[in-house]
Amino acid sequence: MSFCRNKLVKISTALFIFLSGTYSFADDLFDMLKRMSEADQNKNYQGTFILRKADSLSTLRVTHAVDSNGEWESLESLNGESRKVFRFNDRVISVFPDRKLLTIRHTDEKQSLHQQLPDNIDQLAQFYSMERLDDDRIAKHQTLVVNLKPRDQYRYGYRYWVDKTSGMLLRCDLIDEDNMVVEQMMFTELDYLSAAPAQTFDLKQFEQFKQQLVDEPKVSAQRPEEAGWKVGHLPKGFVLTQSTMRYSQQPPAISSNQLTDALSKKLPADLLHMVYSDGLASVSVFIETDHGEENHLQGEASMGAMNAYGNVVDGYVVTVVGEVPAKTVQQMAQTMVKLPE
Amino acid sequence: MSTNKRREKISALLDDEIHRDEIMSFSLSSEPEDAEVARRYQMIGDTMRGEMSEACFVDVSKAVHEALLKESLAARPHGTPASRKNNSNTGKFSLYGWLQPVAGMAMAASVAVVMVVTFSGQDSTSPLPVANNIDQLPAAAPMLRLAEERKAIDENTRNLDPRLVNQHLEFATQDALQGRLPYVRAVSYQKNR
Numbered sequence: 001m002s003f004c005r006n007k008l009v010k011i012s013t014a015l016f017i018f019l020s021g022t023y024s025f026a027d028d029l030f031d032m033l034k035r036m037s038e039a040d041q042n043k044n045y046q047g048t049f050i051l052r053k054a055d056s057l058s059t060l061r062v063t064h065a066v067d068s069n070g071e072w073e074s075l076e077s078l079n080g081e082s083r084k085v086f087r088f089n090d091r092v093i094s095v096f097p098d099r100k101l102l103t104i105r106h107t108d109e110k111q112s113l114h115q116q117l118p119d120n121i122d123q124l125a126q127f128y129s130m131e132r133l134d135d136d137r138i139a140k141h142q143t144l145v146v147n148l149k150p151r152d153q154y155r156y157g158y159r160y161w162v163d164k165t166s167g168m169l170l171r172c173d174l175i176d177e178d179n180m181v182v183e184q185m186m187f188t189e190l191d192y193l194s195a196a197p198a199q200t201f202d203l204k205q206f207e208q209f210k211q212q213l214v215d216e217p218k219v220s221a222q223r224p225e226e227a228g229w230k231v232g233h234l235p236k237g238f239v240l241t242q243s244t245m246r247y248s249q250q251p252p253a254i255s256s257n258q259l260t261d262a263l264s265k266k267l268p269a270d271l272l273h274m275v276y277s278d279g280l281a282s283v284s285v286f287i288e289t290d291h292g293e294e295n296h297l298q299g300e301a302s303m304g305a306m307n308a309y310g311n312v313v314d315g316y317v318v319t320v321v322g323e324v325p326a327k328t329v330q331q332m333a334q335t336m337v338k339l340p341e
Numbered sequence: 342m343s344t345n346k347r348r349e350k351i352s353a354l355l356d357d358e359i360h361r362d363e364i365m366s367f368s369l370s371s372e373p374e375d376a377e378v379a380r381r382y383q384m385i386g387d388t389m390r391g392e393m394s395e396a397c398f399v400d401v402s403k404a405v406h407e408a409l410l411k412e413s414l415a416a417r418p419h420g421t422p423a424s425r426k427n428n429s430n431t432g433k434f435s436l437y438g439w440l441q442p443v444a445g446m447a448m449a450a451s452v453a454v455v456m457v458v459t460f461s462g463q464d465s466t467s468p469l470p471v472a473n474n475i476d477q478l479p480a481a482a483p484m485l486r487l488a489e490e491r492k493a494i495d496e497n498t499r500n501l502d503p504r505l506v507n508q509h510l511e512f513a514t515q516d517a518l519q520g521r522l523p524y525v526r527a528v529s530y531q532k533n534r
Contacts, residue, residue, distance in 0.1 A: 246508060275513045284509035301498040308501050319502070321509045 042066060043166060046197065047139065047190035048078070053183050053304030065196030072201045086201065095206055102209040124279045127151055127237040128158075136161055138170040139187040148280070153177045154235035154328045155281045156305065166192065174305045177325055183305035220245045220269055227274060229287055232335030235328055237278040245269035248288050276332070283322030283332060290317045300326055309333040 044065045051058045059078040065071070073087040086093040094103045124130075133145040143161040150157050157179075161171035171186040227243045248271040272287040290296075296317050297310030308321040309329040318336045320329040 242512065244512070248504070273508060273512070277513075282509075282513040284505070284513045286505050286508070295500050296502070297497060297500045299497050300494050301501040302494050303498060303501075303506075306506070308498075308506075310497075310500070319505055321501075321505055322513070 041071065043168070044193040044196050045168070045190060046193060046200075047187050049185060049187040049190075051183075051185050052181075055304065059188075063197060063200045065193070065198075065201065067196045067198075072196065074200050086203070088201070093203065095209065100209045101212065102206050103212045103214045105214045123237060124148070127155065127278055128280065133159075135164070138163075139190045141165070141168075141170060141190060143170055150177075152236070153325060154331075155237075155278060155324055156182065158280060161186075163190075174323065176305075183323070227272060228339050228341065229272065229274070229285075230337055230339060231276070231285070231332050232337045233331055234276065234335075235278075235331065238276040238281075238283065239278075240274060241277045241282075242273070242275035244273045246271045246273050281322065281324050283320060283324055283329065285332060285336070286319045286321070287316050287336070290315050300330065302326065311336065314338045 046061075046063045048059065048061050051060065058080070061074075061076040061078055063072075063074040065073075070089040071087075075085045075087075077083045082097045084095040084097070086095070090106055092105045094105075096102070128148040128150055131147050131149070133147050136143050136145050138161050142164045144164050146160045146162070148158040148160075156177075157175035159171075159173040159175060160169060162168065163170050168190070170190065172184070173181045174183040176182045221242075221244050247269055270288055272285075274285040274287075276283045276285065290312055297308060297319055298312070299310060301308040301310070305323045306321065307324060307326040307329045308319060309326070309332070310320075311318045311333040313336050316338070318333050320333040320336075322329055
């Protein structure tokens with residue numbers, strides 16, 4: 001965690017230096033980014049927010065706390081199927097009260113509870129113009145509003161509403177090329193707490209629930225040059241940030257007293273997952289052998305802000321998924337090239 | 342028809358819940374204030390959805406279009422010219438002129454609203470080629486094409502492997518600039534599966 005914080009400070013400083021010569025609001029932006037990242041980690045709070053996509057609206061209740069054992073977070077869906085998700089350090093525990101079911105999953109060791117600023121953040125200004133908009137009020141909190149407008153049509157715009165006092169991100173809009181909001185997260189209620197509300201994180205109440213371990217089998221990281229694939233026409237600013245072999249088949253959920261290792265050894269890692277990012281938007285490229293199944297994606301698909309495009313290249317199924325415009329995933333999928341071995 | 346009943350029908354029309362056989366008879370008996378009611382309902386619907394989704398309205402215009410097309414094929418005398426001029430010569434409300442101010446974002450929705458207004462001014466027994474009015478709409482054809490494209494994308498989306506989406510949400514978006522959004526997306530996506 002301290003590594004992450006050091007990295008955060010280092011990157012934030014670089015961003016500050018970069019921006020200070022260009023934008024008059026660099027102080028605010030630097031402050032915003034730094035505090036936005038840290039606020040989530042260090043504060044105790046409870047609130048309700050909405051997540052709106054093109055065709056759906058979800059309301060969720062969040063409780064976050066830090067105590068001597070680490071970081072806790074509880075997320076509860078207030079509509080649809082009753083569900084609670086707890087995150088405790090590296091564990092994600094999903095509770096389905098209606099089914100009396102509890103699933104446990106361990107997150108990637110390298111993945112902290114809170115995301116870190118991207119390495120290529122200093123390049124953001126090349127692909128997004130930044131402007132500060134008029135202050136606003138969200139869930140009774142005064143916010144500063146920053147607009148990141150894409151300089152081309154290969155990425156969405158982002159608009160942030162950040163609590164001026166705490167640095168918490170209270171609202172985030174994704175804006176498409178037609179200036180329409182394609183996804184929105186917004187707090188409707190938020191209270192900062194002086195102490196961790198222990199009652200919220202009491203898991204003993206679920207002791208009688210059926211428990212399942214749903215860990216993914218361990219994956220093997222791959223060096224980019226070993227991936228054997230590249231995007232022919234990669235939109236400017238996107239760079240390869242991850243290249244990993246994963247499993248295309250879901251292992252069955254097992255009871256928590258069984259070992260996952262035995263299972264994972266039997267399964268071949270058969271899915272190449274490459275991630276490209278411009279520092280803000282991320283695009284996944286999945287490549288797997290074409291087994292002739294008809295139900296894999298061919299052409300365009302869309303779910304709210306997320307677009308996907310499927311294509312077959314040299315006997316492999318290529319699926320590109322990301323919170324970017326359709327044009328971006330289509331271009332990437334259609335220009336995938338298998339490198340000679 | 343009582344006011345409340347009419348409002349229910351307008352609401353159903355905008356929600357694409359009115360049977361296509363009813364669309365014509367309802368349109369023919371509409372009142373001038375129906376347009377205002379429809380517009381208000383449209384705005385409420387948009388506000389509740391939080392946006393103007395073109396795709397939501399396209400099906401309405403398509404249903405209207407198809408119903409009218411059927412009707413006109415039965416009613417139109419051979420050789421009747423299919424022109425806007427013909428319509429305006431009758432001294433009735435000009436559909437084209439009505440549409441122009443509302444062209445843009447809510448074009449397809451407007452088609453449904455326009456239908457309600459337009460036919461209130463027409464003689465219900467007139468054999469005017471009403472379908473041609475729709476054919477004249479500058480917006481109708483592109484909107485129908487958009488609807489077809491949207492339908493194809495929606496059908497395609499069913500073939501998108503949810504495991505790939507989950508892996509993308511879980512592993513690809515790990516930067517702090519989106520706050521908790523990637524995680525919430527993942528939870529929300531699983532919830533909606």
